Amino acid sequence: MTRLPHRILLSWLMLLAALALPAQAAWWEFGRSDGEPVISELKFNRVDVLRADDSVILAREDMESGALTVRGRAEVRRGLIGLVEISLDGGQKWKKATLGDRGAFTFELRPELERSYEFRIRAITTTGQSSDVEEHAFRLSVSALNVQEGVRQAFMQLLRAYMDENRSAFMRLVSDDFEGNLSALEDAITDDFRYLDNIRIEPQISRVAQFDKSYEIYFTFNRQVQSTRSGVVLRDAAASVAGFVREGEGFKLSRLSAPLIFGLSGAGEIATSVTEQSVGKTVITINSNTGEANTSTQGSTPGGSSSSVETGSATMYGSNNPCDAFTFSTGDRHTGQNCLGAFPEGDFRFEGALMWLQAGDQAQLLGTSFAATTQAPAAGYGGGPFGASAGQVYAFQLLGGKYAILEISSVTPLGGGTFNIGIRYKYQPDGSRNF
Numbered sequence: 001m002t003r004l005p006h007r008i009l010l011s012w013l014m015l016l017a018a019l020a021l022p023a024q025a026a027w028w029e030f031g032r033s034d035g036e037p038v039i040s041e042l043k044f045n046r047v048d049v050l051r052a053d054d055s056v057i058l059a060r061e062d063m064e065s066g067a068l069t070v071r072g073r074a075e076v077r078r079g080l081i082g083l084v085e086i087s088l089d090g091g092q093k094w095k096k097a098t099l100g101d102r103g104a105f106t107f108e109l110r111p112e113l114e115r116s117y118e119f120r121i122r123a124i125t126t127t128g129q130s131s132d133v134e135e136h137a138f139r140l141s142v143s144a145l146n147v148q149e150g151v152r153q154a155f156m157q158l159l160r161a162y163m164d165e166n167r168s169a170f171m172r173l174v175s176d177d178f179e180g181n182l183s184a185l186e187d188a189i190t191d192d193f194r195y196l197d198n199i200r201i202e203p204q205i206s207r208v209a210q211f212d213k214s215y216e217i218y219f220t221f222n223r224q225v226q227s228t229r230s231g232v233v234l235r236d237a238a239a240s241v242a243g244f245v246r247e248g249e250g251f252k253l254s255r256l257s258a259p260l261i262f263g264l265s266g267a268g269e270i271a272t273s274v275t276e277q278s279v280g281k282t283v284i285t286i287n288s289n290t291g292e293a294n295t296s297t298q299g300s301t302p303g304g305s306s307s308s309v310e311t312g313s314a315t316m317y318g319s320n321n322p323c324d325a326f327t328f329s330t331g332d333r334h335t336g337q338n339c340l341g342a343f344p345e346g347d348f349r350f351e352g353a354l355m356w357l358q359a360g361d362q363a364q365l366l367g368t369s370f371a372a373t374t375q376a377p378a379a380g381y382g383g384g385p386f387g388a389s390a391g392q393v394y395a396f397q398l399l400g401g402k403y404a405i406l407e408i409s410s411v412t413p414l415g416g417g418t419f420n421i422g423i424r425y426k427y428q429p430d431g432s433r434n435f
Contacts, residue, residue, distance in 0.1 A: 037081055037123040037131045040103075041073040044140075055139040057249060059147040060113065067110050068142075074103040074123030074131065082126035088140070090118035091133065113144045143249060148208040151215045151244050154251040159201055162262055165193045170262070175245050175252040181269040188266030188288075195291045196225045198233075201261055214254060215244045221261055225284060227293035234293055238278040259283040259298050265291075274300055280371030282311065297426050299435045300374040309435050311426045313409070318350035318388065318419040325349035328396070328404040328427040347398060348406075352417050355386045360399030363406075365392060370407035370424055376433040388421055403428045405435055 042050040045068055049056050058068070074081045084105040085094040097107035103123070111117060119140040123131040154173060161170040167189050178185060192199075202222045209216050220239045227234060236259075243255035256262065258271035259278050264286040278298050285296045296309035312331045316324040325334040325346025334346045343349065343358045350356075357363060362381035366373060376395040386394065390411045396404040410422035426435050 035076060035079050035125060035127060035129045037074050037076040037079075037125050037129060039072055039121060039123055039131055039136055040075045041071070042121070042136060043071045044068045049138075050136075052136070052138045055141070055248075056119070057246060058140075058142045059150075059246070060142060060144060061147045063111075063142065067108055070097065070105075070107040070109070070121075072105055072121075074105060076103075076123075076125050076129075079125045079127055079129075081123055083124040085122055085124070087120040088117040090137075091120045094122075111140065111142045113142050116141045147215065147246075150246075151208050151217055151251050152205060154244055154253070155203070155205070155217050155219075155242060158253060158262065159203065162189070162192075163199045163201060165199070167193065173252055175247060175254045177245065177254060179243070179255040179272050181266075184266045184269035185263050188263035188270060191265035191288070191291070192263060192286065195228055195265065195286050195293055197228050198224070198226045200224045203261075215246075215251065217242050217244065223261065223284060225293065229290075229292055232293075234284050234295055236281075236283045236295060238275070238281045238283050238298065240275045240278065241273075264293075274298070279374060285309070297371070297435060309426050309428055311424075313422070313424045316350055316421045316423060318352050318354075318421050320352055320417055323349045323351055326423070326425075328398065328425060329402070329429065331425075331427075347396065347404070350388060350419070350421050351385075353388045353411060353419050353421070355384060355388050355394075357384045357386075357396075358399065362397045363394045366395055366405075368393060370405065370426075373405050374435050376403040376405065376428075376435070378433065388419075401431050403431075403433050403435075 044058060045062055045064055047058060047062055070086065074084050081099065081103040084097040084099055086097055086107050087094045088109065097105040099105050117140040119138055120133050121136050122133045158170060158173050161173065170189055171186055174185065200223065203219045205217060205219045207218050218241055222237045224233060224235045238259045240259055240261060241257040242253060244251040245254040255272050256270055258267060258274045260267050260271055263270045264284065265288050279300050281298050282295050283298045284293060286293050294310060296311050299309065314326065314333050316326060316333060317335065318324065321339040323337040323339040325337050325343065326348060327346050337344060337349060339351050346358060347361050348355050348357050362383055363386060364377065364380045364382060365386065370393050373393060381397045388408050388411055390408055392408045394406045396406060398404060404425055404427045407424040408421065409424050412420040414420060428435060
């Protein structure tokens with residue numbers, strides 16, 4: 001085996017070590033000279049403004065006792081930072097920032113509300129090289145607007161535009177940086193107005209919270225709509241969350257959680273999370289394929305599969321003959337079946353207090369409640385028969401690859417081995433196991 005000369009081997013090891021190092025604040029190194037400094041961190045109190053373009057509009061709440069403290073860091077690849085200066089008039093006058101270790105700096109200012117300042121900053125090395133002033137040049141102002149009130153107003157403006165079925169007014173209040181699919185939101189809003197009529201939403205805002213540059217509004221709502229396809233009036237009540245970002249002098253919608261109050265026709269592409277306290281709640285949904293508005297159980301996945309779930313309830317007659325059967329896909333109860341013969345229709349039927357399954361269907365008894373069951377198991381199914389006791393919850397794997405969840409809500413003896421059996425169900429028509 002040939003051995004590499006010591007110097008060549010050492011060079012290779014140094015190269016490999018350099019390649020293995022994580023990239024730290026190195027985005028600015030390319031295309032610059034070694035002695036050109038940069039501003040690599042820049043904050044006004046807690047607000048990160050390093051990537052700000054034309055303007056930064058802060059809120060009164062962003063200040064601390066009326067002051068803004070500019071904190072940041074200046075770096076240079078070779079050399080030392082000797083000075084950091086800040087201008088509030090476009091570079092006509094410069095003031096020194098307090099410079100600390102390794103290029104860290106601070107500077108305090110007390111801006112007047114609603115006044116515009118032409119902010120500029122530059123770092124200068126001990127050899128006299130300056131950073132590019134235009135990289136962090138923007139108009140700075142502090143709005144007298146109360147942030148929480150501003151977010152609330154933006155939310156209510158969205159609600160009014162939606163209930164007025166005004167798509168253009170609604171979309172003007174949505175950020176271009178909307179976290180879900182922005183075009184899907186616009187399409188879904190358009191479809192909502194086709195499939196829903198007489199939209200009425202009454203929200204109750206519980207709080208507004210700030211997370212870095214975004215603001216989240218937590219609310220509960222009561223909603224009533226009318227399906228244009230069926231004419232049926234639907235109602236629901238749940239809790240949800242909407243996110244906003246500050247743009248210009250106001251706030252715009254940046255994200256939505258399920259259950260959605262806007263864009264029900266495209267829930268799977270719009271919601272980025274699920275409001276935990278609404279999992280298991282009955283909410284209004286729209287089947288994007290048929291345009292049918294219905295109610296279904298809110299699952300634990302954002303929109304998507306859970307948005308197509310169909311739910312319902314029925315009271316069935318259990319007897320040795322005749323029998324009641326039930327079909328999940330249609331929600332139909334089939335009465336007067338011959339218990340001694342093969343299934344003419346239905347996924348299951350009750351013979352007395354026993355549940356028998358259609359050939360090809362399988363089920364299993366679950367250990368969770370009906371509301372908490374948001375996903376059917378992948379395995380463990382059998383052909384039965386199964387007992388029918390109040391409180392039992394079963395998962396069904398149906399012929400054709402669809403899934404359903406069934407709760408035996410009540411079992412009432414009628415005498416002579418007959419029973420009235422109450423059921424609740426949720427059926428997933430898209431083939432997934434999510435509810």
